[in-house]
Amino acid sequence: MENQAGPCLKEHCRIWFCLSLLLIFGNHVVAELRYSVPEETKDGTVVGNVAKDLGMDKSSLKDRRFRVVSESKDRHFDVDSNNGALKVRSKIDREELCEGNGPCLLELQILVENPLEIHHIVVEITDVNDHAPMFIEQEQVFEIGEQSSPGARFQLHAARDPDAGANSIRTYTLTPNEHFDIEISEEENIPFLLLKNSLDREQNNKHILFVTATDGGRPKKSGTLNVTILVLDNNDNRPTFNQEIYQVEIQENASKGTRIARVNATDPDQGSNGEVEYSLSKMLPRKVYDLFDLAISSGEIKLKGDLDFEESETYKLDIQASDKGQPPLIGRCRLIIKIKDVNDNAPEIDVKSLSDSISEDSKLDTVIALISVTDKDSGLNGKILLNINNDVPFSLKPSYKENMYSIVTKEGLDREKEKQYTIKIKATDCGKPPLATLKSLSIQISDVNDNSPQFSENPLYVYLTENNKIGAPVFSVSAEDMDVNENSAILYHIVRENDATSFLSINSENGQLSALKSFDFESVKTFQFHVVA
Numbered sequence: 001m002e003n004q005a006g007p008c009l010k011e012h013c014r015i016w017f018c019l020s021l022l023l024i025f026g027n028h029v030v031a032e033l034r035y036s037v038p039e040e041t042k043d044g045t046v047v048g049n050v051a052k053d054l055g056m057d058k059s060s061l062k063d064r065r066f067r068v069v070s071e072s073k074d075r076h077f078d079v080d081s082n083n084g085a086l087k088v089r090s091k092i093d094r095e096e097l098c099e100g101n102g103p104c105l106l107e108l109q110i111l112v113e114n115p116l117e118i119h120h121i122v123v124e125i126t127d128v129n130d131h132a133p134m135f136i137e138q139e140q141v142f143e144i145g146e147q148s149s150p151g152a153r154f155q156l157h158a159a160r161d162p163d164a165g166a167n168s169i170r171t172y173t174l175t176p177n178e179h180f181d182i183e184i185s186e187e188e189n190i191p192f193l194l195l196k197n198s199l200d201r202e203q204n205n206k207h208i209l210f211v212t213a214t215d216g217g218r219p220k221k222s223g224t225l226n227v228t229i230l231v232l233d234n235n236d237n238r239p240t241f242n243q244e245i246y247q248v249e250i251q252e253n254a255s256k257g258t259r260i261a262r263v264n265a266t267d268p269d270q271g272s273n274g275e276v277e278y279s280l281s282k283m284l285p286r287k288v289y290d291l292f293d294l295a296i297s298s299g300e301i302k303l304k305g306d307l308d309f310e311e312s313e314t315y316k317l318d319i320q321a322s323d324k325g326q327p328p329l330i331g332r333c334r335l336i337i338k339i340k341d342v343n344d345n346a347p348e349i350d351v352k353s354l355s356d357s358i359s360e361d362s363k364l365d366t367v368i369a370l371i372s373v374t375d376k377d378s379g380l381n382g383k384i385l386l387n388i389n390n391d392v393p394f395s396l397k398p399s400y401k402e403n404m405y406s407i408v409t410k411e412g413l414d415r416e417k418e419k420q421y422t423i424k425i426k427a428t429d430c431g432k433p434p435l436a437t438l439k440s441l442s443i444q445i446s447d448v449n450d451n452s453p454q455f456s457e458n459p460l461y462v463y464l465t466e467n468n469k470i471g472a473p474v475f476s477v478s479a480e481d482m483d484v485n486e487n488s489a490i491l492y493h494i495v496r497e498n499d500a501t502s503f504l505s506i507n508s509e510n511g512q513l514s515a516l517k518s519f520d521f522e523s524v525k526t527f528q529f530h531v532v533a
């Protein structure tokens with residue numbers, strides 16, 4: 001300290017000394033003295049010996065009232081009238097006294113009396129690195145759009161360091177990071193952030209960096225600026241569904257309002273760029289819009305119509321999610337709705353009967369009707385079992401085609417025993433529970449002349465009274481025929497085989513017999529003849 005505080009001996013000081021002005025005060029011409037002291041030096045430190053340097057007699061200093069005269073109230077220096085030393089009186093802050101980077105000079109006047117002399121001395125306050133670089137605002141926030149391209153520059157706050165020369169700011173550094181470099185403008189020493197790699201808000205929406213300003217002192221001092229970079233959103237993401245294809249199943253008898261599915265798309269963009277709205281594609285079959293309802297904001301799909309498996313087993317809904325960016329971006333997915341069949345349709349029976357009646361002499365296996373059965377359901381719900389009552393002389397016979405049957409005779413028929421049958425056809429599906437349909441078919445048995453007329457009594461014994469009236473009816477014969485209509489219409493005639501037959505005539509229509517002569521018991525007691533019906 002003593003060394004530093006000595007008189008100005010260093011090269012630059014000496015030049016100063018040589019160039020010192022000659023000052024004129026009254027008759028005295030005095031050369032200027034120059035000293036140097038670092039700022040912040042402790043009180044009492046000796047800067048130099050003025051008396052000695054001025055060549056004054058130490059012993060006379062007190063008598064001559066050797067002193068510093070200065071207008072300034074806060075004097076920094078004092079002289080010791082005992083030995084002529086210049087001492088630091090109060091702590092000096094170079095940056096308080098002087099502005100800027102140039103030399104900081106303090107001018108003092110030293111006065112002695114008898115004779116009066118006034119000496120000007122100059123003390124240079126040298127800089128000490130007593131200030132760290134400082135950012136007035138310690139925080140800086142940038143909002144940078146993620147679409148900004150590399151090369152963009154953003155001006156940072158500059159730091160301040162009141163120290164001079166080497167002790168002032170030398171460098172700015174930035175915490176190492178992926179996106180930014182620091183760049184210093186040469187003229188003004190202003191730092192800039194330089195974008196070197198594009199930002200992606202969805203990856204990282206905020207970067208915190210520290211800019212450090214460091215001075216050239218020994219040791220170095222530094223100050224830090226907190227830099228926050230908020231990455232602003234660009235609508236650079238389209239909504240994405242968490243599944244490309246959603247698949248659901250629903251019972252065909254589901255009631256209106258049933259919730260079917262919910263699709264979900266997300267968009268990592270911010271604000272309206274990330275707000276998603278759902279809609280059905282405009283290109284779907286009309287039926288889809290009638291059956292299904294998609295909630296615009298929740299993506300929930302509900303049933304709003306009646307499903308019918310038999311009409312369509314699946315529906316494919318193309319759904320899009322759109323964000324509210326300008327322009328919006330769109331994501332797509334497909335919802336496949338499979339309809340599960342419910343046994344909601346009973347079989348149908350279609351009978352094509354060939355005629356209402358069938359001849360009683362029909363052969364076995366004669367086809368009397370064709371039946372086709374159908375069921376709108378599918379699978380087991382649509383599989384049909386067919387049968388008919390077995391108390392009729394008919395049976396079912398499958399045909400070459402599925403679900404086609406014929407009804408055929410399985411026994412001989414006899415109209416005279418049963419002239420009509422009711423065939424009960426029952427079709428049952430294999431659903432759980434099964435559904436059944438009944439249909440009856442009535443069939444008449446038509447007559448064939450398969451029965452001969454029969455006399456109820458044969459032979460028939462008749463007693464006649466003699467002396468009958470010629471031509472008058474004597475009795476009737478009557479035969480029965482089981483057949484009907486013409487087949488049962490009977491004509492009678494007498495077989496002419498002997499004389500007796502000539503006594504009688506028969507009404508062919510009703511079998512009434514008349515005598516052609518009067519019988520005489522005494523001549524003919526009995527006779528026999530044949531009537532054919």
Ligand SMILES: *[C@@H]1O[C@H](CO)[C@@H](O)[C@H](O)[C@H]1NC(C)=O
Pocket residue numbers: 138139226
């Ligand atoms: C700067 O950042 C550091 C570390 O995050 C924090 O502790 C400090 O408070 C911040 N300073 C200001 C002024 O924000």
Ligand SMILES: *[C@@H]1O[C@H](CO)[C@@H](O)[C@H](O)[C@H]1NC(C)=O
Pocket residue numbers: 251253254255342343
């Ligand atoms: C749909 O059908 C099934 C089977 O027949 C039945 O159990 C269920 O209750 C029905 N649901 C509705 C909503 O009608």
Ligand SMILES: *[C@@H]1O[C@H](CO)[C@@H](O)[C@H](O)[C@H]1NC(C)=O
Pocket residue numbers: 242264265266
């Ligand atoms: C949608 O998907 C996202 C991401 O998978 C999830 O965080 C969110 O909870 C889902 N929303 C609904 C309503 O399920």
